[in-house]
Amino acid sequence: MSEATALFIKNARLQGEATDILVQEGIIAAVGKKGSVECPGDAEQYDAGGALALPSLIDAHVHLREPGFEWKEDIASGLTAASFGGFGAVMAMGNTNPVNDKAAVTCLMLDKAKASHPHGPKLYPIGALTVGLGGEQLAPLRELADAGCVAFSNDGKPVANSEIFRRGMEYAGMWDRTVIDHCEDPFLSAKSHMNEGPVSGRMGVRGQPTTAEALHVARDILLSEYLDIPVHLAHISCRQSVELIIWAKNRGLKVTAETCPHFLHFDETLLNGYNTNAKINPPLRSAKDVAYLRKALTDGVFDMLVTDHAPHAAHEKETALDEAPQGIIGLETALPLTWKLVEEGIIDEKKLIALWKDGPAGIFKLPAAAIKQGNAADIVLFDPDMEWEVGPETLHSKSFNTPLLGQTLKGKVSRHWLGGRRIV
Amino acid sequence: MENTCIWPHKDYIDVNQLTPELANYLMDLAEQFRQVNNRQVKKVPTLRGRSVVLFFSEDSTRTRTSFDMAGKRLSCDTFALGKSGSSLNKGESLKDTALTLQAMNPDVIVIRHSSSGAPKFLADRLGCSIINAGDGWHGHPTQALLDLFTLRRRWNGEFKDKELLIVGDIAHSRVARSNVDLLTMMGVKVHIFGPSTLMPAGVETWPVTVHKKFKEALEGKDAIMCLRLQQERMRGGLLPDLSEYSNTFCLTPELLRLAKPGCLVMHPGPIMRGMDLSAEIADSVESTILEQVNAGVATRMALLMALCTRNGQEISE
Numbered sequence: 001m002s003e004a005t006a007l008f009i010k011n012a013r014l015q016g017e018a019t020d021i022l023v024q025e026g027i028i029a030a031v032g033k034k035g036s037v038e039c040p041g042d043a044e045q046y047d048a049g050g051a052l053a054l055p056s057l058i059d060a061h062v063h064l065r066e067p068g069f070e071w072k073e074d075i076a077s078g079l080t081a082a083s084f085g086g087f088g089a090v091m092a093m094g095n096t097n098p099v100n101d102k103a104a105v106t107c108l109m110l111d112k113a114k115a116s117h118p119h120g121p122k123l124y125p126i127g128a129l130t131v132g133l134g135g136e137q138l139a140p141l142r143e144l145a146d147a148g149c150v151a152f153s154n155d156g157k158p159v160a161n162s163e164i165f166r167r168g169m170e171y172a173g174m175w176d177r178t179v180i181d182h183c184e185d186p187f188l189s190a191k192s193h194m195n196e197g198p199v200s201g202r203m204g205v206r207g208q209p210t211t212a213e214a215l216h217v218a219r220d221i222l223l224s225e226y227l228d229i230p231v232h233l234a235h236i237s238c239r240q241s242v243e244l245i246i247w248a249k250n251r252g253l254k255v256t257a258e259t260c261p262h263f264l265h266f267d268e269t270l271l272n273g274y275n276t277n278a279k280i281n282p283p284l285r286s287a288k289d290v291a292y293l294r295k296a297l298t299d300g301v302f303d304m305l306v307t308d309h310a311p312h313a314a315h316e317k318e319t320a321l322d323e324a325p326q327g328i329i330g331l332e333t334a335l336p337l338t339w340k341l342v343e344e345g346i347i348d349e350k351k352l353i354a355l356w357k358d359g360p361a362g363i364f365k366l367p368a369a370a371i372k373q374g375n376a377a378d379i380v381l382f383d384p385d386m387e388w389e390v391g392p393e394t395l396h397s398k399s400f401n402t403p404l405l406g407q408t409l410k411g412k413v414s415r416h417w418l419g420g421r422r423i424v
Numbered sequence: 425m426e427n428t429c430i431w432p433h434k435d436y437i438d439v440n441q442l443t444p445e446l447a448n449y450l451m452d453l454a455e456q457f458r459q460v461n462n463r464q465v466k467k468v469p470t471l472r473g474r475s476v477v478l479f480f481s482e483d484s485t486r487t488r489t490s491f492d493m494a495g496k497r498l499s500c501d502t503f504a505l506g507k508s509g510s511s512l513n514k515g516e517s518l519k520d521t522a523l524t525l526q527a528m529n530p531d532v533i534v535i536r537h538s539s540s541g542a543p544k545f546l547a548d549r550l551g552c553s554i555i556n557a558g559d560g561w562h563g564h565p566t567q568a569l570l571d572l573f574t575l576r577r578r579w580n581g582e583f584k585d586k587e588l589l590i591v592g593d594i595a596h597s598r599v600a601r602s603n604v605d606l607l608t609m610m611g612v613k614v615h616i617f618g619p620s621t622l623m624p625a626g627v628e629t630w631p632v633t634v635h636k637k638f639k640e641a642l643e644g645k646d647a648i649m650c651l652r653l654q655q656e657r658m659r660g661g662l663l664p665d666l667s668e669y670s671n672t673f674c675l676t677p678e679l680l681r682l683a684k685p686g687c688l689v690m691h692p693g694p695i696m697r698g699m700d701l702s703a704e705i706a707d708s709v710e711s712t713i714l715e716q717v718n719a720g721v722a723t724r725m726a727l728l729m730a731l732c733t734r735n736g737q738e739i740s741e
Contacts, residue, residue: 323539
């Protein structure tokens with residue numbers, strides 16, 4: 001629909017209340033209890049049928065694979081997947097080919113996004129912290145920031161050298177950008193394919209200990225305290241790390257952290273049978289870690305949820321476990337999986353929205369959607385009871401590497417508008 | 425052979441597919457083949473016209489030869505394919521190599537692969553039978569069968585409450601994993617001992633007794649299974665050096681005296697004299713090393729026979 005037309009969304013559920021929303025010229029003109037908002041005669045009507053109305057969400061950690069790995073995903077397909085996942089904005093990591101360590105790459109990414117999705121979802125590139133993600137020389141962070149990078153990270157290739165990492169934090173801070181760290185000691189995790197523990201021991205697969213992650217979490221926390229510079233810890237997967245983050249937060253340090261839906265639902269036993277669609281990095285951990293992370297989410301330890309959407313083509317995943325690449329997709333399964341946390345009483349709806357929107361918006365200084373009068377009409381309708389089978393026919397990503405492949409999932413985005421334009 | 429085949433599986437990937445009944449069935453069959461192997465004419469026409477591909481993408485001499493011999497003695501045609509001679513070196517994926525092999529209609533593919541789970545990957549996709557001849561650190565289920573067969577002969581079929589110690593690099597050993605499971609299933613009490621850096625993650629959940637002292641580990645044992653130390657373990661800080669290993673973990677006659685009199689000494693080979701076990705022990709009457717090799721051909725004949733005649737498939741005799 002064009003922005004000029006009025007849209008009347010009736011019978012949506014906003015924070016538990018049956019609500020009607022009137023959108024005019026892309027702006028939310030009125031929001032109110034069901035029946036309290038007048039519907040203009042020329043407005044297009046949409047009956048939400050009791051679906052949840054959510055503000056468009058932000059995913060602060062995705063891999064869109066362009067440039068360089070377009071057979072896995074490209075910016076166009078990735079943004080489409082994002083819109084169907086309920087995301088109005090995504091932050092894309094820089095482990096592309098070439099790596100996003102030059103303004104030219106950043107600009108290419110932004111141009112591609114603008115061309116394929118001129119009205120959103122928005123793409124916010126994350127610049128490489130070091131040249132080529134090599135971990136040895138700082139990337140031109142000012143150039144990247146000017147080109148549009150909203151944060152810096154060496155995600156995918158952890159920085160082994162703490163001196164380089166320290167300097168990266170300092171220099172990024174100068175340009176008002178936070179460093180997002182993929183916490184992993186590359187020596188402890190060398191050649192690993194899953195979590196280290198009884199499951200890997202029985203399967204005969206080299207595992208990585210949770211300490212590989214926690215060691216760099218500790219390093220980053222201590223550097224953040226010492227330098228008084230913020231640091232953001234990516235895809236936290238285990239109890240050891242969470243305990244350190246609690247310590248840091250209790251001291252009031254500028255440390256923020258994210259975890260992913262899969263770490264709150266799946267454990268290492270999914271790898272049994274050498275399931276490459278459960279192979280990710282950091283790896284799925286023990287059931288105890290999952291339980292601990294869920295509790296930490298309830299307790300407010302995490303500042304945001306992210307998907308770490310990491311597409312790989314089916315032929316790349318269809319091989320032996322130790323030959324398969326790491327990563328699973330997440331954009332389109334994120335909301336159903338995390339809505340489940342609301343149903344299970346781990347978090348409430350308000351907290352869910354905060355974790356998917358206000359957390360990343362605050363830390364990375366991005367605009368955040370809100371369903372209130374006068375705001376842009378960035379609205380997601382999520383039907384929590386709609387069941388769908390996860391597979392190539394239902395997913396919009398180019399890849400379907402997820403442990404949920406073939407399973408029935410409950411909850412789906414039924415409509416999504418950005419600035420009043422329907423994108424789903 | 426007069427037996428009715430009770431083998432139910434398309435493949436043999438993991439010892440967990442066995443039951444005591446199936447293991448005994450295979451060993452009874454192997455006993456018959458062992459006698460065939462002692463005759464002057466060692467070939468039977470049982471599986472004439474069947475073809476077996478030996479797909480060994482990782483170095484192996486004895487296991488491949490053993491399968492080759494087992495197949496030929498059953499009158500199968502065997503075809504060897506190594507990694508250097510295969511398209512895997514040209515970038516062909518495991519899946520495509522497997523599909524290519526399948527298209528040639530073999531009855532059985534015997535696979536040795538450096539990736540744990542590779543045989544299962546093939547078994548899930550191919551219609552022919554797959555035998556796991558060793559995958560990564562995961563399993564070596566035919567080695568476990570031949571070890572069981574060797575012990576059965578030495579122990580006159582009595583497994584219950586026998587005490588067996590596995591010594592060495594357990595973490596990287598597919599032989600250890602398969603033997604722990606199969607021997608435990610048969611009633612043997614399994615103990616393990618080795619450098620703490622070479623213990624598998626989560627070993628406390630295994631059905632074994634883990635020992636920290638070699639001497640204590642040896643006490644009262646009916647059999648010791650030594651594993652081969654791979655030289656590459658010296659890299660990456662897992663072990664200091666060879667002499668330290670030899671002085672600390674090599675099974676010597678002096679140490680062996682701590683076990684029960686007549687304690688058997690096993691080794692999957694290839695042995696490293698003076699490293700895994702001393703030369704005197706390797707050559708002693710307690711050593712079963714060569715019997716294990718001998719048992720390998722008979723048990724693999726039994727397995728090929730079981731796979732090829734399951735579901736009442738025709739035998740040419």
